[in-house]
Amino acid sequence: MTEASNDIPNLLGADLRETLARLDQVDQLERIEGAHWDLELGGITELMALRNGPALLFDRIADYPEGHRVVTNLLNNPARTAVLMGLDPSTHPLQTVRAIQKLYANPKHHKPVFVEQGTFAEVERFGDDVDLLSLPVPKFHELDGGRYLGTACSVIMKDPDSGVVNVGTYRMMVHDERTLGLVIRRAHHGSMIMRKYWERGEPAPVAAAIGTRTNVLFASFAGVPWGTSEYEWASGLTNEPVELVEGPVAGLPLPASAEIIIEGSVPPEDTRREVEGPFGEVFGYYASGAEEHAVIEVEAMYHREDPILLGSPPMRPPASSNATYMFYAANLWTELERIGVPEVRGVWMLPTGASSLLRVISIKQQYPGHAIQAGLAALSGRTGAGQIGRFIIVVDEDIDPSNQDEVLWAIATRCDPEADVQVIRHQVSSGLDPRLEPEKRRSGDMSSSRAIIDACRPYHWRNEFPPSTGVSREFAEKLLADWPQLFGAP
Numbered sequence: 001m002t003e004a005s006n007d008i009p010n011l012l013g014a015d016l017r018e019t020l021a022r023l024d025q026v027d028q029l030e031r032i033e034g035a036h037w038d039l040e041l042g043g044i045t046e047l048m049a050l051r052n053g054p055a056l057l058f059d060r061i062a063d064y065p066e067g068h069r070v071v072t073n074l075l076n077n078p079a080r081t082a083v084l085m086g087l088d089p090s091t092h093p094l095q096t097v098r099a100i101q102k103l104y105a106n107p108k109h110h111k112p113v114f115v116e117q118g119t120f121a122e123v124e125r126f127g128d129d130v131d132l133l134s135l136p137v138p139k140f141h142e143l144d145g146g147r148y149l150g151t152a153c154s155v156i157m158k159d160p161d162s163g164v165v166n167v168g169t170y171r172m173m174v175h176d177e178r179t180l181g182l183v184i185r186r187a188h189h190g191s192m193i194m195r196k197y198w199e200r201g202e203p204a205p206v207a208a209a210i211g212t213r214t215n216v217l218f219a220s221f222a223g224v225p226w227g228t229s230e231y232e233w234a235s236g237l238t239n240e241p242v243e244l245v246e247g248p249v250a251g252l253p254l255p256a257s258a259e260i261i262i263e264g265s266v267p268p269e270d271t272r273r274e275v276e277g278p279f280g281e282v283f284g285y286y287a288s289g290a291e292e293h294a295v296i297e298v299e300a301m302y303h304r305e306d307p308i309l310l311g312s313p314p315m316r317p318p319a320s321s322n323a324t325y326m327f328y329a330a331n332l333w334t335e336l337e338r339i340g341v342p343e344v345r346g347v348w349m350l351p352t353g354a355s356s357l358l359r360v361i362s363i364k365q366q367y368p369g370h371a372i373q374a375g376l377a378a379l380s381g382r383t384g385a386g387q388i389g390r391f392i393i394v395v396d397e398d399i400d401p402s403n404q405d406e407v408l409w410a411i412a413t414r415c416d417p418e419a420d421v422q423v424i425r426h427q428v429s430s431g432l433d434p435r436l437e438p439e440k441r442r443s444g445d446m447s448s449s450r451a452i453i454d455a456c457r458p459y460h461w462r463n464e465f466p467p468s469t470g471v472s473r474e475f476a477e478k479l480l481a482d483w484p485q486l487f488g489a490p
Helices: 008-012 016-025 040-050 078-084 093-104 189-199 214-220 230-238 324-339 370-377 382-386 404-414 438-443 459-464 473-482
Strands: 029-033 055-059 069-072 123-126 147-150 153-158 165-168 171-176 179-183 204-210 243-246 253-255 260-266 274-276 291-303 308-310 344-349 358-363 391-396 421-428 447-455
Touching (some): 008 078, 008 214, 016 029, 016 055, 016 308, 040 055, 040 069, 093 344, 147 153, 153 189, 153 253, 165 189, 165 214, 165 230, 179 274, 204 253, 214 230, 253 260, 324 344, 324 358, 370 391, 370 421, 370 447, 391 404
Parallel strands (some): 029 055, 069 308, 391 447
Antiparallel strands (some): 055 069, 147 171, 153 165, 153 204, 171 179, 179 291, 204 260, 243 253, 260 291, 274 291, 344 358, 421 447
């Protein structure tokens, strides 16, 4: 396995501008000038993602001054995820997942440190001077209900009982110059915190940071356990405390190195809600439609003189604007090992399955029922149970779970549907699930079934299973090394 280099802390602790400079050095960044914020920017982002292209930095955006930029596709493929992890872009995807898993294992938390001023404070606007649309907020998809400022943001809240700070990535649509829609699934920590304030009849203080250091961005979508501050967890990725600034309006700790910050509050949902959406979500559908959701009443806005808005619009698979599926895979791999499933050789989320619908586990079978045990265990931990899922596919160790063709071949040749597919009912789903029946959706029953597909050789006669054809991995590596004139340098 390729080991991470000694500069991992510097990369994970890098601010957005340092990250873009690093991507530029390894030819993973493309600059685009003159795109329009209304659909054109989003369309280019999707078409480049389908071609597995580089990260995109948009400038001279229509209607906006030079220097007001948008970056997309920052983290949408294994090569760029490897770069941000301090690995070579050519690192095998499973090796990158393993590196993420190793990095996430028992990090040493540090208390954040407060500094006097953040880099985001070059431009400050308060009250009626706030204008969210002074930023080049894109309308990403043709049927979107509006322009989305928050797709790769870090929404910051503080639990009123414990004082623990929570940082999560939730979507935010611009309603007007001073109002943002805020959509958080009810089971997420941010929703739990908001409701605590609302039960007291109080608005929930909130802030949102865009364009943070990499470790804070990772923490925002990492699924940190309840009661643990994402800031403290993020510090463990770099072994250095996160630098914060106390927000003068909401009183919340703000990442000092962010590009853009907003502060405000979320009034109780029984006093104000606005129609939000529709929004093209990660599964490739507008399943949640246009619905009333909570809003952020923005009281302050700060940004760099030449701000960079980080965008991560969901796309119809196989296009993807971020590789969070690799982080979900790392978390699931850890959960399987903690539960006690032996000989797990790899875990992957097929991007075609929109991050979590198609999960693949590779094992070296040790006993009858091992494959089904792995599948059931994958439904038990927070990643397995908390994320929307559909199929869990278990394959032998000779199958690369990150190779979709190999996985489909294993299903087609090693799985007898009658004997090797088990359906588990009443599993977690959400309003984003396009297959959720209208009657269930109306009643609030957000549950669905999941299937475990045993695509391993049958254990009791695995030694009699016909041997597979094809060049062995070892011989293939030798041929690639011996014939660079045919295949290029290894």
